[in-house]
Amino acid sequence: MRIVTFASGSTGNCSLISEGKANILIDAGISMRRTAAALSQLGLGPQDLCGVLITHEHSDHISGLSMLLKHHDLKVFAPMPLCEELARIKPETKQNLNYIPEDDKIDLGGIAVGCFRTMHDAVYSVGYRFEGEQTAAFATDTGSINDTLVQGLEGANIALIEANHDINMLKYGGYPYFLKKRILAPTGHLSNDDSGKLALHLAKSGTSNIILGHLSRDNNTPELAYATVAAAISGQNAEISVAPANNMLAVEVLERLKC
Numbered sequence: 001m002r003i004v005t006f007a008s009g010s011t012g013n014c015s016l017i018s019e020g021k022a023n024i025l026i027d028a029g030i031s032m033r034r035t036a037a038a039l040s041q042l043g044l045g046p047q048d049l050c051g052v053l054i055t056h057e058h059s060d061h062i063s064g065l066s067m068l069l070k071h072h073d074l075k076v077f078a079p080m081p082l083c084e085e086l087a088r089i090k091p092e093t094k095q096n097l098n099y100i101p102e103d104d105k106i107d108l109g110g111i112a113v114g115c116f117r118t119m120h121d122a123v124y125s126v127g128y129r130f131e132g133e134q135t136a137a138f139a140t141d142t143g144s145i146n147d148t149l150v151q152g153l154e155g156a157n158i159a160l161i162e163a164n165h166d167i168n169m170l171k172y173g174g175y176p177y178f179l180k181k182r183i184l185a186p187t188g189h190l191s192n193d194d195s196g197k198l199a200l201h202l203a204k205s206g207t208s209n210i211i212l213g214h215l216s217r218d219n220n221t222p223e224l225a226y227a228t229v230a231a232a233i234s235g236q237n238a239e240i241s242v243a244p245a246n247n248m249l250a251v252e253v254l255e256r257l258k259c
Contacts, residue, residue, distance in 0.1 A: 001134035002252040003160055006030060006038040008213040009245035013061050013140070015160070015213075016042070019132040022109025025052045025074075026128065026138055028065040035064060038248060046072040050109040053100075054078040055118075056125035056141060057085050069096050077106065079115055082124040105131070116152030118142035121187040127152050134158065134253045140214040143188035145198050153198070154205040157253045160243070161198055163212035163229060164189035165219035173219055189214070192225050196232025203236035209251050213243040 006014040012030040016023060016039070023044060028035065032046075039045055052074055055061055068074065069092070076093060077100045078086065087094040100106055105114040112131040119125070120141040127139030129152055137156035142149060153159050170180055170191075183189050190198070199210050210233075212225050222242040230240055243249050 001130065001132060001136045001158055002250060003136055003138070003158055003211060004038075004042065004248060004250040005160070005211070005213060005243040006035065006248055007246055008140070008243035009215055009217060010060055011217070011245060012063065013055075013214065014038070014064070015138065017111070017130050017136055017138070018042075019111055019130075019134070020109070022050050022111045022132070023048050024050050024108050024111065024113070024130070027055055027061040028052055028068050029059070029061040029063050031064050032067040032071060035068060041248065046074065049074055051075040051077050051098075053113070053128055054082060054086065055127065056120060056122035057082065057089060058122055058141070061141075062086070062090065066090055066092050069093055077108075077113070079124060079126055082126070085123040117148050119144040119146065119149070119187050121182065121185070129153075129156065142190060143184075144186045145190070145194060150198070150201060153202055154207075156202070156207055158209040158211070158251060159202055159207050160211040160213050161195055161202070162190040162214045163192050163195035163220070163225040163242075164214050165191055165216045166221075166224050166228070167191050167193065169224075170216070170219040175218070183219075189216075192220065192228035193232075195225070196229045199229050199238070199240070200233050200236065203233045203238035207238055209239050209241070209253060211241045211243055211249070211251055215242070215245065217245060
């Protein structure tokens with residue numbers, strides 16, 4: 001199982017889950033050209049995708065979706081409330097939308113895919129879990145750690161979680177008060193400290209590879225996010241990577257691990 005991030009942050013989000021012949025895109029928040037170029041670096045093209053999963057309707061996660069679908073007839077998957085919102089704000093995507101049940105899984109290229117709710121100030125926001133030879137889980141854009149989030153992530157061999165901001169950088173930085181309040185809210189974004197708490201739980205549940213994603217450009221640094229989470233999971237058998245905002249990162253689990 002492999003997670004490849006093409007972009008991860010407030011300016012755009014797009015990632016790929018691969019195992020065997022299955023290739024699943026998560027979000028389409030960068031241009032079609034950038035998506036195709038990133039896939040090409042992996043020896044793939046849009047035609048090799050089993051489908052596109054959408055986490056929520058904010059523009060940094062769907063800005064490239066319409067153009068991608070205009071040139072490539074791909075299936076888009078999301079829970080029903082999110083599909084309805086996508087059809088409303090991007091009616092040109094309606095014929096490509098497919099519901100993914102929230103209490104069941106669908107098969108995409110031999111990978112069982114399920115979704116779980118995340119706490120974010122969107123119409124509807126979810127993370128995804130992928131079960132094949134290994135298990136991967138993916139959840140950004142959540143302001144709270146709750147049982148639903150933990151259950152969706154725990155036990156995965158590889159997981160991408162949010163480490164959006166350093167609390168002091170945000171509190172004493174230049175953002176206006178309303179925006180600071182939004183980010184710090186239970187439906188905002190996870191801090192490095194909260195990400196460390198979540199990472200510790202995942203490491204104890206058997207996760208061997210943890211990717212930190214959706215870092216704020218203004219209120220965090222890759223070095224600070226890494227140091228904070230690494231300190232939190234000190235002594236655990238898990239590796240940490242930080243997804244770049246605009247460059248590719250590939251993390252792969254080659255052997256089946258016991259969780």
